[in-house]
Amino acid sequence: MADIVLDGVSRVFGHGDKRFVALDKVSYTVADNEFVAVVGPSGCGKTTCMRMAAGLEFPTSGTCKVGGKIVDRPGPDRAVVFQQFALFPWKTVQQNIDFGLRSLNVPRSEAGDRIAASIKLMGLEGYEAAYPHQLSGGMQQRVAIARAYVLNPQVLLMDEPFGALDAQTRTVMQEELLRVGRINPRTVMFITHAVEEAVYLADRVIVMTRRPGRIKETIDVKPVRLAEKWDNYERIEDVMDLESFVHLRTRIWRLLREQHDPADH
């Protein structure tokens, strides 16, 4: 069991005049092997939530549990794909992917197989000896994902992992992620501000609001996906054309638009 449970989580940043509530009593659960996408305007606290599950940030009040245990530190059981990739520039692709396995003391022969498998999965063959700066943003992102996958984590935390990619690469990566998820389901918290991406990938979409960061609504995608047989379509654009898809997308768009408070400007 590796579920993520945020229970009444609040997070306050700063002191005095600068004090502000980034998260206000946020509660949600990502069930075991469930793929949950979190959308919301920038600054609503998506990253902060994810960092709490990762153990890189802590609630001011409330609790964050993963697999029933309060999160008190980061660890390879909760692999993070950082928005800024965060690859080690001084390590080759192979070494970047291997680094975590070394600390897990995975036997070398097994590590070799796992690295090879994740390199193949992410289409990185031939780039094993390249350094990150020699790769395009899209390829670097694949390395970051391979580095997370190779750990075989119970929980995968992804922060706008495709945000920096061009539309084409992004589409390929989304299809790939869905394919990999079918072979090897994980508990995934996936942050994005692309609504279509959220609906396409997730079992459930959580919509957040800003100032303070709260949950506005949770939309179940999975029942629709199963009922309308989205999985029968190979390509993302075919799914996006379906009426059921458009309906969900529009609903989420509305939720996001509603919070466009004119007082903000």
Next chain:
Amino acid sequence: MRALTFLLLESGAGMTGADSGKTRLVVGGATIAGLIAAWYIASTTGAIPKLDFPSPEQFVAAARQVVVEPGFADGLLFDHLLHSVKIILLGFFAATAIGVPLGLWMGWSRTAEALINPIFLLIRPIPALAWIPLAIVWLGLDDAAKVMVLWFAAFVPSVINSYTGVRSIDRPIIEASRMLGIGRMAVITDVIVPGALPSIFTGLRLSLQGCLTALVAAELLGAILGLGKVLYQAGLDIYPAMILVGMVAVALTGFVLTALLDVVESRSMPWRKR
């Protein structure tokens, strides 16, 4: 001079990426050749008085005297050079072997920073040359005194830059290593050190430069052998050609040592190559 400018523009025009390195070499060579020609012309026409600045012939004669025979200031250039380089390397390695780890440690650990920073803040503003009197009182006019002065010259930049090197490592990279569960030792060897390396080398280059400056200054005050002594003796003798030879020798020493450091630097950071 106009001809030289023309030459520079001419060879610079239409430069493409592939041969720009070659072109720069040619231009650089041309500049130096032009300067030497100008020097020759100026001194033969008497534009520069020979008493103030030596002619190229005088320079060559002085160079021959100190390089081949009979030597100058109690030795051949090679002896002076060897002696100076030995002191530079002693001071440089003694200082950076302590300075770099100390800087890294201060960058990594708040406790270390709190502990060491006050002492360091006291030492930091003291110019290395201000240690000379104390070095002489403690260690006399020996090599040990010079090594001590060089130590302070090299220590400060190696600490500061190693420290900033650690602090400038991207936070997400540190977080990624924590997420991957990397052990303490591996974090130091595989994350902290390589992450700080570019800045460490900036510090080492400054340390080396500081050593060279401090060496010449320290040797000017008294030495048995050394490039500084050549300069000092030539000054006493009012021997401009030898002064110039000494200066060129110091410049070349600095150039070669820096070039060696550059080689070590690019070897240590293969990921920075294109």
